[in-house]
Amino acid sequence: MDTKVKQSQGKLKWVGTRQVRPDGVDKVTGRARFGADYSLPGMLVGKVLRSPHAHARIISIDKSKAEALDGVKAVVSGEDFPDIAKEEAFIGEGPINFRYMAHNMMARDKALYDGHAVAAVAATSEEIAQKALALIDVQYEVLPHVIDVRDAMKPDAPILHDDLFTEGVTPEPTRASNIAKQVEFGRGDPDAGFAKADVIVERDYSTQPVHQAYIEPHATLASVDEEGKCQVWASSQGHFMVRAYCAKLLGLDLANIKVTPTEIGGGFGGKTLVYIEPVALLLSRRCSRPVKIVMDREEVFRSTGPAPGSHSTVKIGATKDGKIVAGYAEMRLQAGAYPGSQIGPAGMTAFAPYEIEDVKAVGIDVVVNRPKVAAYRAPGAPLAEFPVESAIDELADKLGMDPIEFRLKNAVKEGTQSCYGPVFQKIGFIETLEAVKNHDHYQTKLGPNQGRGVASGFWFNIGGESTATVNVNEDGSVVLIVGSPDIGGSRASLALMCAETLGIDYKQVRPLIGDTDAIGYTFLTGGSRVTFATGLAAIEAAKNCIDDLRKRAAILWDIDVSNVEWRDGVAHPVDAYSDEHEPMTLKQLAAQSAKTGGPITGHIALNAEGAGPGFGSHVCDVEVDPETGRVEILRYTAVQDAGRAIHPSYVEGQIQGGVAQGIGWALNEEYIYNAEGRLDNPGFLDYRVPVCSDLPMIDTVIVEVENPNHPYGVRGVGEVPIVPPLAAVANAIEAATGKRLADLPMSPPKVLAAIDE
Amino acid sequence: MSKHHISTSINGESREFLCETRQTLLDVLRDELGMIGSKEGCSSGDCGACSVEVDGRLVCSCLVLGVEVDGKEISTIEGMADGENLHPLQTKFLEHAALQCGVCTPGFLVAAKSLLDRNPNPTETEVRYWLAGNLCRCTGYDKIVRAVMDAADEMRSAS
Ligand code: FES
Ligand code: FES
Numbered sequence: 001m002d003t004k005v006k007q008s009q010g011k012l013k014w015v016g017t018r019q020v021r022p023d024g025v026d027k028v029t030g031r032a033r034f035g036a037d038y039s040l041p042g043m044l045v046g047k048v049l050r051s052p053h054a055h056a057r058i059i060s061i062d063k064s065k066a067e068a069l070d071g072v073k074a075v076v077s078g079e080d081f082p083d084i085a086k087e088e089a090f091i092g093e094g095p096i097n098f099r100y101m102a103h104n105m106m107a108r109d110k111a112l113y114d115g116h117a118v119a120a121v122a123a124t125s126e127e128i129a130q131k132a133l134a135l136i137d138v139q140y141e142v143l144p145h146v147i148d149v150r151d152a153m154k155p156d157a158p159i160l161h162d163d164l165f166t167e168g169v170t171p172e173p174t175r176a177s178n179i180a181k182q183v184e185f186g187r188g189d190p191d192a193g194f195a196k197a198d199v200i201v202e203r204d205y206s207t208q209p210v211h212q213a214y215i216e217p218h219a220t221l222a223s224v225d226e227e228g229k230c231q232v233w234a235s236s237q238g239h240f241m242v243r244a245y246c247a248k249l250l251g252l253d254l255a256n257i258k259v260t261p262t263e264i265g266g267g268f269g270g271k272t273l274v275y276i277e278p279v280a281l282l283l284s285r286r287c288s289r290p291v292k293i294v295m296d297r298e299e300v301f302r303s304t305g306p307a308p309g310s311h312s313t314v315k316i317g318a319t320k321d322g323k324i325v326a327g328y329a330e331m332r333l334q335a336g337a338y339p340g341s342q343i344g345p346a347g348m349t350a351f352a353p354y355e356i357e358d359v360k361a362v363g364i365d366v367v368v369n370r371p372k373v374a375a376y377r378a379p380g381a382p383l384a385e386f387p388v389e390s391a392i393d394e395l396a397d398k399l400g401m402d403p404i405e406f407r408l409k410n411a412v413k414e415g416t417q418s419c420y421g422p423v424f425q426k427i428g429f430i431e432t433l434e435a436v437k438n439h440d441h442y443q444t445k446l447g448p449n450q451g452r453g454v455a456s457g458f459w460f461n462i463g464g465e466s467t468a469t470v471n472v473n474e475d476g477s478v479v480l481i482v483g484s485p486d487i488g489g490s491r492a493s494l495a496l497m498c499a500e501t502l503g504i505d506y507k508q509v510r511p512l513i514g515d516t517d518a519i520g521y522t523f524l525t526g527g528s529r530v531t532f533a534t535g536l537a538a539i540e541a542a543k544n545c546i547d548d549l550r551k552r553a554a555i556l557w558d559i560d561v562s563n564v565e566w567r568d569g570v571a572h573p574v575d576a577y578s579d580e581h582e583p584m585t586l587k588q589l590a591a592q593s594a595k596t597g598g599p600i601t602g603h604i605a606l607n608a609e610g611a612g613p614g615f616g617s618h619v620c621d622v623e624v625d626p627e628t629g630r631v632e633i634l635r636y637t638a639v640q641d642a643g644r645a646i647h648p649s650y651v652e653g654q655i656q657g658g659v660a661q662g663i664g665w666a667l668n669e670e671y672i673y674n675a676e677g678r679l680d681n682p683g684f685l686d687y688r689v690p691v692c693s694d695l696p697m698i699d700t701v702i703v704e705v706e707n708p709n710h711p712y713g714v715r716g717v718g719e720v721p722i723v724p725p726l727a728a729v730a731n732a733i734e735a736a737t738g739k740r741l742a743d744l745p746m747s748p749p750k751v752l753a754a755i756d757e
Numbered sequence: 758m759s760k761h762h763i764s765t766s767i768n769g770e771s772r773e774f775l776c777e778t779r780q781t782l783l784d785v786l787r788d789e790l791g792m793i794g795s796k797e798g799c800s801s802g803d804c805g806a807c808s809v810e811v812d813g814r815l816v817c818s819c820l821v822l823g824v825e826v827d828g829k830e831i832s833t834i835e836g837m838a839d840g841e842n843l844h845p846l847q848t849k850f851l852e853h854a855a856l857q858c859g860v861c862t863p864g865f866l867v868a869a870k871s872l873l874d875r876n877p878n879p880t881e882t883e884v885r886y887w888l889a890g891n892l893c894r895c896t897g898y899d900k901i902v903r904a905v906m907d908a909a910d911e912m913r914s915a916s
Contacts, residue, residue: 266858
């Protein structure tokens with residue numbers, strides 16, 4: 001059935017407005033329940049024992065003393081989990097190997113980093129659980145460890161996995177090494193390209209691993225009954241992901257697991273994996289009582305995924321009239337203890353904003369004795385685009401060109417073939433550059449020790465599988481059920497699109513996140529996909545609901561459904577019939593639904609394609625204190641193409657949050673490992689995320705170049721904004737001091753050393 | 758180990774509870790009293806998600822022991838709205854979209870209220886420094902600061 005839907009005068013009533021989010025009151029009153037806020041009768045406390053060593057063979061684990069302690073109900077270690085074969089999958093935003101995931105969740109023969117889980121207990125109280133951990137006797141043989149990527153690549157480095165042979169190189173290696181994989185992207189012949197260049201810049205860069213640092217630590221509650229039916233409550237970026245991984249890692253039947261999403265207190269990519277959920281499930285299965293595991297902050301830092309650190313060499317060449325003719329990047333990424341850093345996305349994004357004929361980007365995945373990396377907002381892109389955006393700035397300077405003009409001259413646009421392959425459809429990169437150029441921020445004068453930097457950023461954005469159901473209540477209100485956890489206001493954006501499509505009041509739509517039994521499969525929240533893909537599902541479900549509504553009107557009017565049109569929430573008889581029947585509202589149709597076939601509903605399950613790539617351009621002013629090397633962010637303006645901002649406040653919020661994280665990455669955040677390979681700063685006091693007094697207001701400009709593949713033109717927005725700040729800040733520091741800093745974070749001692757050079 | 762019997766007032770209501778010496782006020786609120794509005798982000802006094810007031814003083818409840826609040830008055834996020842009426846700070850947080858995931862929100866609201874009780878007309882800098890003990894990883898603080906300033910404005914013009 002074709003859907004006859006008309007929007008009056010093409011004007012949108014709800015999309016683009018700033019409504020209060022549906023879950024708002026719960027969240028400002030303390031009612032909203034996050035991962036740690038769920039409890040069940042008879043619940044036990046689960047705790048994880050973690051390796052104090054960076055690299056050690058596990059000789060034996062004796063659980064008997066712990067098991068004998070009064071109040072201890074179960075103790076498990078690696079031997080209690082099924083052995084999982086190596087199996088690669090590309091899920092979400094990065095490669096997953098289930099064997100590695102299983103071993104990262106619970107160490108088997110070796111502990112590979114300080115904080116690696118080696119055993120777990122369930123006990124009747126926190127205190128008893130703590131005591132039990134101390135009673136587990138683990139015998140280790142401590143092995144030499146390696147923390148730094150460059151050290152790990154040396155031929156005499158301690159080897160983490162003796163079955164790891166570098167993939168992607170010829171000849172095939174015969175010796176195990178810490179270099180897991182090498183990938184290459186690009187086209188043309190960079191050497192020939194560089195030969196055409198009048199100016200070439202080349203430099204080494206490094207970035208440190210940084211943690212997503214969501215304020216809510218990982219938390220889960222699991223309950224297995226005597227029949228083997230499993231229930232899990234988890235704070236995650238996707239409850240279907242939790243279900244799939246629990247089934248996989250425990251060898252369970254998917255059908256026996258139900259996962260209920262809790263509110264999630266931040267994820268940023270770091271909650272696209274499981275760490276404790278299968279452990280809680282196994283403990284619960286052992287004693288048939290619910291088990292809750294809540295990580296503390298130290299555990300979060302020591303054992304969950306940061307973004308990889310990197311060492312890169314980047315070289316770019318341009319002609320004297322400002323055309324980039326060649327680019328080369330080699331990026332060595334620190335994967336943590338298991339292979340699987342985001343070398344693919346890093347290689348693809350490095351040069352993505354620019355049209356370059358001869359270009360090559362190489363990504364190398366290296367294991368070290370640190371926690372296994374996880375996705376973090378535009379995974380791979382910040383560390384890849386930071387060197388390139390720094391080099392672009394350096395080139396512009398050498399050419400005597402304005403950095404925006406230089407970018408404009410080389411920017412990708414509709415029809416350009418990207419450096420990583422596909423041809424861009426409609427994109428808004430140039431528009432973001434123009435907006436920066438014309439912004440008053442770009443014109444203001446600066447004082448002494450101050451400098452201004454600009455940088456751009458790119459992220460693909462993704463679509464993927466989403467399911468949505470629209471149920472019309474008998475009073476004409478609507479429940480929208482989706483399978484995407486609301487990680488930052490998506491209930492509001494989805495409800496807005498649903499209300500817009502149906503033509504009803506936003507407040508009449510109540511969005512609900514269905515558990516894994518209540519709604520069809522929905523891929524996790526990642527890749528900036530929810531407002532695009534689940535949004536598409538909400539719209540399509542609403543359209544199917546409209547078809548149902550038209551059918552009901554047709555029945556009541558006894559005319560053919562093709563003669564019923566849906567306009568602004570009202571069914572209208574068309575043409576010949578327009579005088580015969582009074583139009584009927586959704587509310588009226590709902591009231592009579594029993595007479596016309598029962599409850600009214602619309603449903604869709606889809607796999608959204610055509611996510612619109614996202615671009616942003618940022619401008620940042622800093623002041624550098626010449627005495628201390630401290631960098632103050634004076635002013636920051638971020639411009640981004642959102643396709644269309646469904647809820648502008650939350651789009652701005654995504655941009656501002658991403659910028660703040662990028663500034664932290666640029667200036668403060670790093671892991672400090674001591675000589676024993678132990679993490680010395682596993683807390684917010686010493687792992688310094690930006691606080692309120694560190695930042696100015698972050699001005700945003702939303703550019704709207706509609707994504708042709710979405711009914712309202714939506715592009716993903718959540719990830720792009722973390723990409724430009726690293727280079728924007730570095731470029732601003734260069735402008736203020738004349739010194740180019742290429743090693744992050746640009747903390748006061750480093751800046752001071754550079755100034756004093 | 759015998760538990761301590763503590764008498765206190767929470768959000769204007771007298772409450773009694775039993776707690777172990779080692780339990781923090783945050784543990785007591787969340788685990789013994791079922792008041793889950795205060796959040797635990799670090800348990801080391803660094804994130805402010807557990808902010809409450811004890812006798813009018815803003816504290817991290819993860820750094821206060823349950824036994825310390827005997828005879829004291831405690832205010833938490835659960836007591837911030839007045840019946841059906843949200844506190845102006847709560848309303849402004851919603852209007853300004855000053856929360857994304859919302860896990861830091863109770864702590865920010867309690868801390869911001871404590872600021873406005875002392876200083877009804879804070880500058881942006883004063884707001885930023887007062888709230889520097891509360892971490893938010895989602896918002897970049899921009900909308901939080903605006904919401905607090907706007908609430909202060911509204912509360913001044915209402916009084
Ligand atoms: S939990 Fe108390 S300050 Fe973080
Ligand atoms: S809204 Fe997520 S931490 Fe503040």
